[in-house]
Amino acid sequence: MIARRIIFILVILGLQGAMGILIPVFLSPPDLFLLVALFAAARVPLFLALCIGYSLGLLQDILGAGLIGFHAAGILAGVFTSGFVRRGLSAETSFNHATTAFVALIAKWLVFIALNYWTRQGILSFETLLYRFLPEIALTLLVGPIVFSFANWAFGRGNSNNDGLL
Amino acid sequence: MGEVVNSRIGLLFSALLVLSLISTRFAPKAPLALSSTVTPLWTVFSAVSLNLRHFLEALILERDLRTENAALKNKVGELELRAYQLDLEVKKLEELVDIKRTQSPSVFKAAQVIAFNFDALNAELRINKGSADGVQLKMAVTTPQGLVGNVMQVDQHSAIVRTILDPEFRVGVKVAKFNNVAVARGVAGRVLRAENYKNPKAKNGDVVWSSNSAGGVFPSVRLGTIISVSQSRGDTLGQTLEINPFVDMTALEQVYLLRLP
Numbered sequence: 001m002i003a004r005r006i007i008f009i010l011v012i013l014g015l016q017g018a019m020g021i022l023i024p025v026f027l028s029p030p031d032l033f034l035l036v037a038l039f040a041a042a043r044v045p046l047f048l049a050l051c052i053g054y055s056l057g058l059l060q061d062i063l064g065a066g067l068i069g070f071h072a073a074g075i076l077a078g079v080f081t082s083g084f085v086r087r088g089l090s091a092e093t094s095f096n097h098a099t100t101a102f103v104a105l106i107a108k109w110l111v112f113i114a115l116n117y118w119t120r121q122g123i124l125s126f127e128t129l130l131y132r133f134l135p136e137i138a139l140t141l142l143v144g145p146i147v148f149s150f151a152n153w154a155f156g157r158g159n160s161n162n163d164g165l166l
Numbered sequence: 167m168g169e170v171v172n173s174r175i176g177l178l179f180s181a182l183l184v185l186s187l188i189s190t191r192f193a194p195k196a197p198l199a200l201s202s203t204v205t206p207l208w209t210v211f212s213a214v215s216l217n218l219r220h221f222l223e224a225l226i227l228e229r230d231l232r233t234e235n236a237a238l239k240n241k242v243g244e245l246e247l248r249a250y251q252l253d254l255e256v257k258k259l260e261e262l263v264d265i266k267r268t269q270s271p272s273v274f275k276a277a278q279v280i281a282f283n284f285d286a287l288n289a290e291l292r293i294n295k296g297s298a299d300g301v302q303l304k305m306a307v308t309t310p311q312g313l314v315g316n317v318m319q320v321d322q323h324s325a326i327v328r329t330i331l332d333p334e335f336r337v338g339v340k341v342a343k344f345n346n347v348a349v350a351r352g353v354a355g356r357v358l359r360a361e362n363y364k365n366p367k368a369k370n371g372d373v374v375w376s377s378n379s380a381g382g383v384f385p386s387v388r389l390g391t392i393i394s395v396s397q398s399r400g401d402t403l404g405q406t407l408e409i410n411p412f413v414d415m416t417a418l419e420q421v422y423l424l425r426l427p
Contacts, residue, residue, distance in 0.1 A: 013207055013208075014207050014208060014210065014211030017208035018208070018214065019215075021212055021215040021216055022219060047178060050178050050182065061196055063200075064196075065195060068194075069188075069193065070190050072186055073190070076179065076182050076183065077183075080175075111183075118190065119190050
């Protein structure tokens, strides 16, 4: 099982870097780190999931040599909102997973917009939202089931989320 | 208990968010040295991804090339057909010039041979030009190789040409190097025969031309070569010449009409 987890981490790290090559430049690659964080949020208590998500975001910032805490805050917001969405859903279905991921992506980008205003660096523009945000949502939702299946293979199938509502 | 958990979660979320607000605004960007730690991993995945991408691009390119190749083949086919048509046109014009120079300046029109009628009695051709094109009865029909015949019947868009091999065809002939003339007619769709030719010097291989002086409306056009010379029988005088036409009537595709004098 340890070997599987190492493989999972290496593949996710490698794929996130390779997506820029595989996907045409005008499209935004899917956010695999957010999907991993959401997977963690479904398996561990939300408190711990927030820490994991923030750590993954920090890792993404460091690997991308960007603003420290930018992606971290985005993934943090995604995991945080997913916790509330999951409480309102009645079962672990693909549709519910997609809904959770969709809401998490929206939350992430809202935080990005807020941070963009806060940092005054003009990182985000209308074009960014149009050409990066929508493709990222679409592709993330598309690869979500694959990543979740891969994660299940690596970490084993879980029973429920942290509060046992699902 | 649940409220305590929720408040702890909210507190953590807020704390981490504030941390991000501070770090994004005030912390320096992450040094490249940190991201370099995963560079080997990314290199491997990048190489695999690049190869995969090149493979997909090659597949797409191959498909495009196949389509382009088919389109180019069509284009080549069209151009070859066009070149063939232009070749035919050039050949026709060259032949016209040749006929004008060697046979008659009154060459009038080119026509395609569209049917043959070679049987026991007839040696005729049908051409695709008729009275609507200005074709008239008795017009001489020729090719650069030699005389073909004359127009026997005309309708609006086609005409019948009686060839020099037709038994009813008559033409004045003379051997190129002599002034003597005789009248020749077609024999069995095979040769021309001229009787009462009064020059004993004519021999096999001599070239024979048509001649107005013996009747008809033909300009001086090459007809063929003598293949047989024999003494005429009975009370006639002179020789009988058998002439092999230069023109292979059964292989004609295009002929030229000469204006009536």
